[in-house]
Amino acid sequence: xxxxxxxxxxxKLSGESFCKAGGFGIDGGALESIARRIAEICxxxxxxxxxxxxxxxxxxxxxxxxxxxxxxxADYMGMLATIINACALQETLEKLGQPTRVLSAIDVAxxxxxxxxxxxxxxxxxxxxxxxxxxxxxxxxxxxxCAALRASELEAEVLIKATKVDGVYSDDPExxxxxxxxxxxxxxxxxxxxxxxxxxxxxxxCRDNDIAIIVLNIFKEGNIKKAVxxxxxxxxxxx
Numbered sequence: 001x002x003x004x005x006x007x008x009x010x011x012k013l014s015g016e017s018f019c020k021a022g023g024f025g026i027d028g029g030a031l032e033s034i035a036r037r038i039a040e041i042c043x044x045x046x047x048x049x050x051x052x053x054x055x056x057x058x059x060x061x062x063x064x065x066x067x068x069x070x071x072x073x074a075d076y077m078g079m080l081a082t083i084i085n086a087c088a089l090q091e092t093l094e095k096l097g098q099p100t101r102v103l104s105a106i107d108v109a110x111x112x113x114x115x116x117x118x119x120x121x122x123x124x125x126x127x128x129x130x131x132x133x134x135x136x137x138x139x140x141x142x143x144x145x146c147a148a149l150r151a152s153e154l155e156a157e158v159l160i161k162a163t164k165v166d167g168v169y170s171d172d173p174e175x176x177x178x179x180x181x182x183x184x185x186x187x188x189x190x191x192x193x194x195x196x197x198x199x200x201x202x203x204x205x206c207r208d209n210d211i212a213i214i215v216l217n218i219f220k221e222g223n224i225k226k227a228v229x230x231x232x233x234x235x236x237x238x239x
Contacts, residue, residue, distance in 0.1 A: 002044060002225070002229040004045040004228050005230030006046050006230075007046060007047065007157060008046060008047045008048075008049070008156045009047070009048050009158055009228060010050070010147060010150060010154065010156040010158070011038065011049070011050045011051070011162060012050075012051045012053070012143070012162065013034065013050060013053060013085075013089075013162050015053040015055035015057060015082075015085060017030065017034055017218050017219075018052075018056045018088070024056060025056060025057065031088055031092050032092055034089065035089060035093045035096055038050065038098070040224075041224055041225055042127075042129060044225065046228060047124040047125065047127075048130075049151075049154055049156065050130070050132065051132045051146055051150055052086050052089065052132075052133060053085075054078050054079075054082040054085060056081075057081035057084065058077060060074040060076075060079075060139070061075070063077065075135075076106075079106055079133075079135045079137070080108075083102070083108055083112060083134060085133070086102045086104070086131045086133035087111055090102050090131055093129060099126075100131060101113060101123045101129075101130055101131070103119065103120055104132075105134035105135060105137030106133075106135075112133060115132060115134070121154065124154070130154075142202070144199050145199050145202045145205070147159055147161070148198070148202035151205075152209040152211065157212065158211065158227075159211055160224060160228075161198065162216060162218035162223075163216070164217065164218070166216070166217045167183075167215050167216060167234035167235030168181070168190070168197045168215050168235040169181050169182070170182070170193075181235070182235050183232065184236045184238075187203055187237060189237075190203050197213075197215055198213070206237075207239075210239070212237065213236075213238070214233070214235070215237070216234030216235075
């Protein structure tokens, strides 16, 4: 099966990975597929933390624009939606025999623990997957920025951003069939070329804390396992 190249991995899951392409909410099949892949990489040896998005329910900024609801409130609604995804993922992982805890930046005592760095470390060191929900707990920050922040706090060696495309392209591959897929980029390349892979604040956080970023397609079987084992997959972003 191989062995993990990394001691501690942070996996960033988009909300879209919880539903069928173009769908809404949570699809049972998609949820189980994600959970199985996470359980598989845990068997390779690394400690695994997961940050979940909520695009399958709503994106705060977009929702604010179309609804007239203030951005602050819309962002908090998005943070609550990440907790729905996190709890669904926790239950599915536990059914597969993988111990898991949800830690949230927003206090929802009936459903999950508060995010406390030392507590997260304790869970990781005891073989539990730590699912980190509620974003940063503050509006105006994306879950990508949350992923970079949590990866920094938890001293992860790599941040794997699981998406619906094969990696980082020179342009939107859905609009431009001739867009170039990059195998490797430096943090500076991403910032200078203004590549829309993650927020600039997230890229800068990873650069400052020497955390490698791997952008890959979660829907291709075996991709996450390959990344954890150090094989070339998707786009690698580093020094």
